[in-house]
Each structure stands twice: as structure tokens, then as C-alpha cells.
Amino acid sequence: MGKVLLIGAGGVGTVVAHKMAELPEVFSEILLASRTKEKCDAIAARTGSSNLKTARVNADNVPELVQLIRSFKPDLVVNVALPYQDLTIMDACLETGVSYLDTANYEPLDEAKFEYKWQWAYRERFEKAGLTAILGCGFDPGVSGIYTAYAAKHHFDEIQYLDIVDCNAGNHGKAFATNFNPEINIREVTQKGKYWENGQWVMTEPHEIHQPLTYPRIGEKESYLIFHEELESLVINFPTIRRARFWMTFGQEYLTHLRVIQNIGMAGIQPINYEGKEIVPIQFLKAVLPKPEELGVNYTGETSIGCRIKGIKDGKEKTYYVYNNCSHEAAYAETGTQAISYTTGVPAMIGAMLFLQGKWKKPGVFNVEEFDPDPFMRELNMHGLPWYELTDIDLELD
Numbered sequence: 001m002g003k004v005l006l007i008g009a010g011g012v013g014t015v016v017a018h019k020m021a022e023l024p025e026v027f028s029e030i031l032l033a034s035r036t037k038e039k040c041d042a043i044a045a046r047t048g049s050s051n052l053k054t055a056r057v058n059a060d061n062v063p064e065l066v067q068l069i070r071s072f073k074p075d076l077v078v079n080v081a082l083p084y085q086d087l088t089i090m091d092a093c094l095e096t097g098v099s100y101l102d103t104a105n106y107e108p109l110d111e112a113k114f115e116y117k118w119q120w121a122y123r124e125r126f127e128k129a130g131l132t133a134i135l136g137c138g139f140d141p142g143v144s145g146i147y148t149a150y151a152a153k154h155h156f157d158e159i160q161y162l163d164i165v166d167c168n169a170g171n172h173g174k175a176f177a178t179n180f181n182p183e184i185n186i187r188e189v190t191q192k193g194k195y196w197e198n199g200q201w202v203m204t205e206p207h208e209i210h211q212p213l214t215y216p217r218i219g220e221k222e223s224y225l226i227f228h229e230e231l232e233s234l235v236i237n238f239p240t241i242r243r244a245r246f247w248m249t250f251g252q253e254y255l256t257h258l259r260v261i262q263n264i265g266m267a268g269i270q271p272i273n274y275e276g277k278e279i280v281p282i283q284f285l286k287a288v289l290p291k292p293e294e295l296g297v298n299y300t301g302e303t304s305i306g307c308r309i310k311g312i313k314d315g316k317e318k319t320y321y322v323y324n325n326c327s328h329e330a331a332y333a334e335t336g337t338q339a340i341s342y343t344t345g346v347p348a349m350i351g352a353m354l355f356l357q358g359k360w361k362k363p364g365v366f367n368v369e370e371f372d373p374d375p376f377m378r379e380l381n382m383h384g385l386p387w388y389e390l391t392d393i394d395l396e397l398d
């Protein structure tokens, strides 16, 4: 049915490649390109698919991207490299007339600040070119927005309170490791907290607000309020929301390591001079930490990510909790990566499939909640991320 250029051969790229390769009737040709071609070749070999070819590309370089896109002629570019590459890849898509999908919003390399403003600025250009850009199509952002859109469509007349809850109750057996790109992960979780209340953003110190929450099949875990990118678009696309927050679980060991990393300056993003060579501390740290794609082997336990929503239906107050639990072991057995990469890669594949099928296709730049959630919810059940609903329960969050 369609040709896809997949950029990025990390943990998430591994899952997307596996999942796409299983559906040759949808993804008739896949080109997996990344900075290190050997990684693409290893993934291609593991999938055993004859539809999956590989290439090398530096996605920071627009002319190089343009050349690759012109030679392969894809219908869609799926970007699962790093957030730093979002704009160069979008530029190359515009130059070559190809649609775009990613799983994380743009972040400038020299400033730990993720916002949609840079990518939303492309709206008019994508619209005029008749191209689609689908932003944030992983799990969170991604499924978190689709769950919210589904709740708004089927369960509420008015959504008032939204809490996205993200629990990783897995154990990888390492003293410290991050579940996705260490640099991006550490930049994200060490930021100040921020949530939406009564029409404005409320700032908090990092990890200042926390409380125990009970997760299905897992139990109680201390959960910390952090800022997460989908909050920015969800409060715009669902203007009845009075308060929107994001909670993530962290173990004490993880937080202690993080504090030490920050205190000794290893989370720094400004270059320093070391023996005549410029190095960025957090990039050096990334080089010595375990690679997310190598965590899967002994990873046990589950993730549980969902939306807890309170609002009004037929004049009455209603609560609703929709979630998925994903097993690290099952994800590893299927794709050779852990559940964080799996829960991101499966939605990226589904978004690409719905685009190729014409179900999620319209000119402009969109966050996932701006599309019809129903076909996406159906596909989640069929491709390894089944979801469950609970209504009129105690959400544990006032």
C-alpha cells in the first residue's frame, strides 16, 4: 500500500521496524535510515523481512535528507531519531513534498526546553503543500492524547480534570539506566514541574509534588508531578479542561542517582573544555550509561500508562480511567526491546498505517488528539497494546 522512510535505529526504531515488517500489505517498502547504518542492518536482519532496506543518513543535514527522500520516494517519513532532528526532517519533507510523523516534540540542543511552538509554526506550510504532519505519536505523547480524545468523544460531554499517569514498575537489574535516550530522558525529568489550572500554567520545583497512586496489576507507587509535552496541546484542544497534570513514578534509587548526577554537573548541556577538547557533560554521560536498547534482556515487570479523567456526562459527574499495561518480558520476546520502546514504537506504526490508509490524513500540522481516535483505539487492541476502562471509580487525585 505505501512506502515509508523510517529514521532512527534506536530502541523505538527497532520496534517500529519490526511492527511495520509484519504488515507488508500496509508497508510495502520500508527504508530504515540512521546515523549508524550497521545498527539499521542489524535490525533488518532480525526482522528477516525482504521489504526492509537500510541506509545511512545524518538527519541534521537537510540536503542529505532531501537526497535520500528523492531517491526512495516514500509516502511518509517516520521520525524516531531524536527531538533535535524534528525541524530538519520537517524541512526536508516540505522540500520533497512528503508527509511526516514523529513521537517527540522539537527541542533545541543548547536549551532543555520542549515546546510545540517550533513545529506548530510549520502549520501553514504543510497545509499549503497539501501534506500531513502528525506530531507526538508515541505513547505519551501519543496514546495519552488519543485516550483523551476517545474519552471526550464517547464518555463525557465535558472533560474537566485530566491526570495522565505513567508508571514503570519494571526492574532492569542495573544500578542506574534510562529507558529511552538518556540525554533526552534526563533533560526531561530534571526540569521544573508545570501543570495547567484555571487557564494558566502553575510552576513547581522539580519533583516537589508527589503522592502514592495505585496502578492496576502493580499496586501503589510514589508518583511525581512533572511537565510533559502533551499537556500543552491537550489544554488547547480540549478547552473545558480546568486542570491537567502528568504524573510519573520514580524509584528512590533512580532519584538519588539523578540528584548526584545533577549535583556533580554531569547533567550539564553546555560544552566544557576537557584536555583541549570540547565535551558536553550529558552527552559524555550518555556514552557511559547502559544503552536503552540493551536493557531488555533481563527486564522484568510491567509499565502501566493511562488517563484518569473527571467530568460531566448527561448532567452528572463521572470518573473514567483508561490504561494499558505492557510487560517488559513480552515486549522483549517479540521485538528484542523493553516495554518503553515497545509502547512508543507500536503507536508510531499505527499512526503511519492510518495515514497510509487515508484515515489520518489532512493538510496541516496536527497533534494526535485532532484525529478520529476510534480507528487508532481499534488497532491498539490488535497490535499488542490492549486498553482497559474503569468508570465511576476513585481516581485518587483531588
Ligand code: NDP
Pocket (backbone or CB within 6 Å): 007, 008, 009, 010, 011, 012, 013, 033, 034, 035, 036, 039, 057, 058, 059, 060, 080, 081, 082, 083, 085, 103, 104, 136, 137, 138, 139, 140, 141, 142, 179, 180, 181, 182, 184, 292, 293, 340, 341, 343, 344
Ligand atoms: P535512541 O537514542 O535509542 O535512538 C535514537 C536513534 O536516532 C539512534 O539510532 C541514533 O543514531 C539516531 N540518530 C540520532 N541522531 C541522528 C542524526 N543526526 N541522524 C540520524 N540518526 C540519528 O532513542 P529512542 O529510540 O529511545 O527514542 C527515539 C525517539 O522516541 C526520541 O525522540 C524519544 O524522545 C522518543 N520517545 C518518545 C516516547 C513517547 O512515548 N512519545 C517515549 C520514548 C521515546 P546512533 O545509533 O548512531 O546514535
